[in-house]
Amino acid sequence: MKGFRSFILRGNVVDLAVGIVIGAAFTAVVNGFVSAFLTPLVGLATGATGDMSRKTFTLGATEFPYGAFINAAISFLLLASALYFLVVLPINKLHERLAPHHDVQAPERDCPACLSLVPAQARRCASCTVSLPAVPAQAGETTQRAG
Numbered sequence: 421m422k423g424f425r426s427f428i429l430r431g432n433v434v435d436l437a438v439g440i441v442i443g444a445a446f447t448a449v450v451n452g453f454v455s456a457f458l459t460p461l462v463g464l465a466t467g468a469t470g471d472m473s474r475k476t477f478t479l480g481a482t483e484f485p486y487g488a489f490i491n492a493a494i495s496f497l498l499l500a501s502a503l504y505f506l507v508v509l510p511i512n513k514l515h516e517r518l519a520p521h522h523d524v525q526a527p528e529r530d531c532p533a534c535l536s537l538v539p540a541q542a543r544r545c546a547s548c549t550v551s552l553p554a555v556p557a558q559a560g561e562t563t564q565r566a567g
Contacts, residue, residue: 446497454495462490529555 427433455473463472475487527540534548541554 435562446502447495449503451495454498455491458494458498459487459491462494 459472466472468522473487473491474485475490476483476485478484528537529540530536531538531545531548531550533550533554534545535543536547538545538547538552542552543554546549
């Protein structure tokens with residue numbers, strides 16, 4: 421029981437639970453906004469009258485509620501865009517500002533045995549483990565010997 425209690429009281433689990441509750445509340449707000457404002461606007465733009473989310477068409481004896489699908493699609497797009505622009509984008513910018521990531525590409529060469537890329541200064545191929553010929557030192561570079 422002690423291990424379970426420490427697991428539950430960890431910061432990540434509590435943060436995740438709070439995030440799920442806030443996400444559910446935010447989803448309810450977005451769904452309410454879409455059904456109250458955006459879906460009627462779509463119905464007005466397409467010439468439909470009444471509640472667009474209740475629109476259906478019948479094929480044979482089966483009824484297809486396409487209005488509910490349009491309502492759900494608008495809700496999804498609005499929720500996804502809001503999350504991207506209000507959460508993901510600012511967090512990415514903050515992360516880049518606090519810990520910039522610069523890719524440094526080391527020079528590479530082909531392994532003569534398996535043709536995979538290996539660092540230029542490697543002595544052995546990581547893929548096939550064949551010994552690689554030494555690369556001559558460039559002008560101005562010094563080499564260290566293991567001794």
